[in-house]
Amino acid sequence: MKVLMISWEYPPYIVGGLGRHVFHISKSLVQKDIDVTILTFTDGSSPSQEEVNGVHVVRINPYSLRYPDFISWSHGLNMLMVEAASAIDDFDLIHVHDWLTAYAGIALKHIKRKPLVATIHSTELGRRGSLRNDYERHIHELEWWLTYEAWNVICCSNYMLREVSGNMSCPREKMSVITNGYEGGSMGPPAPLVRKNYAQNGEKLVLYVGRLVYEKGPHILLEAASKLKHLDLKYLIVGDGSMRPYLVDLSKRLGISERVYFLGHVTDSELATFYNWSSAAVFPSLYEPFGIVALEAMGAGIPVVVSATGGLDEIVQDGYNGLKFMPGSSDSLTYQLNRVITDKALSDWLVGNARQSVEKYSWDSAASETEAVYHKVLDQYEKSSWKPAV
């Protein structure tokens, strides 16, 4: 079976969880003897073609044209992807990840008359909360179009299935839930950093990993931190985003700037070190389709405190393999973070159970379920009359 997978993110270009998802799922599909070609983006700093773990990677550089905004940039990338696909060996099926490459997937579906599978990692309506202008409506309609054209729509959680089914009127008969996987040790050996540069002996570290955008709720963590000044805690904020200047200012206004380190993007080995050092990881998302970072923290052996929303709400069982708090409530987060930091027995209990919990999330089983979706779609395709005739 030959699959053309289209994603705007693929290593080394990683923005969020999507790039890591595509990297792991494609690698695991190849291990099941599926021939995978990935069509993705490059800014010119990565090879235009290479083989990674048996996956054929074709990268498109869109900077031969000028664009007025991000939407046009994404359309330009897709335009060049559609043209480049004419040089790619024939494929049986197209698999698109998110709206950013919906354009290329839909166009190629009709040009090649091959079935389309879509994975929806998040939605514009979920990210924004409402659609307030033509940019947001354009993206929302592209998402709808992708789910309309797809023969099967894969979501990473039951929460996302309900969201896509409800907001896009996508029939549940053609939807599947396949969770992301977790690969222990994928971050490599910890980096030789010096803990004293971040916290003195006796001070504990609390870790946040995620983009610094409103929907991830980093401001909720800072508000909770300001209510836990009586504890000797330091906060490591890993990740970057448009909210960073606001968060830096907020930490000053809350009187906790001495306790908070904004670390920006870090390497996997540096992140492994931060996991080793930390006494808790907090994921305060207001919107979270899955929450792959929570799995990483659980696998790394630190207790997690997550907001009870989206995929996080499905991964974590409160008081068993982590603690949950009310989304958007810094008081609720304060209460739970205080518990996990001050109660060693509770922390150990959560960590032990979390390590067992993450075992059921493997990329191998995600790939097996994805392969089953491919077979189901190809079976429907074989029975249909919609085929190339030239």
Place this chain on the structure above:
Amino acid sequence: MKPVLHITWEYPPYVVGSLSMELRNTLVPLAQQVPVNLVVRADSDETAEIDGMKIFKVSQSIKSSPHVLAYAHVLNIDLVRGASRAIYESGGASLVHCHDWISSLAGVYISSNFCLPLVISVYSTELARSRSLSTLLSMGIFDLEKHCLRRADVVVADMSLAESLSKDYGVDPGRIFPRGGDLLKVYNRWAMR
């Protein structure tokens, strides 16, 4: 000869500017001499036989676009759907002929994926319309026009645009065919048989 595949964003009864009527005046007599399939945007996906042509109508999937450049891109995905349908249901095409920049992209995709010669008719250019590329949107449209025109085997244009097409858009003067000329000459030379 297999049908010549025309792609446009307007054709009667869909009239935006003068292109629609001009196209009808050109295509109706042409369809008496060569088989013509026409792909055009409409309110729903359907196929009709009108004026001796087979018309493949496509509905617009996206209703909201922040500007004309984004509109053009998503419109062309719909046009590609119609063009592919025309090719698969008619047993192929001998050549793709697009009208105006706003529907040229679909022709570029069809041409590159089905290995078909590409003809683009230019009615005006962004440089002529805006006089200078003073905004990023204008630059984006100009770059898209240039991108498509460089992929065309033949560019049909008013000869008053020829110098600009050559100088500003990099079109080889030998590939420019005068608008209003006998298109059969172009088709007889370039069409796949």
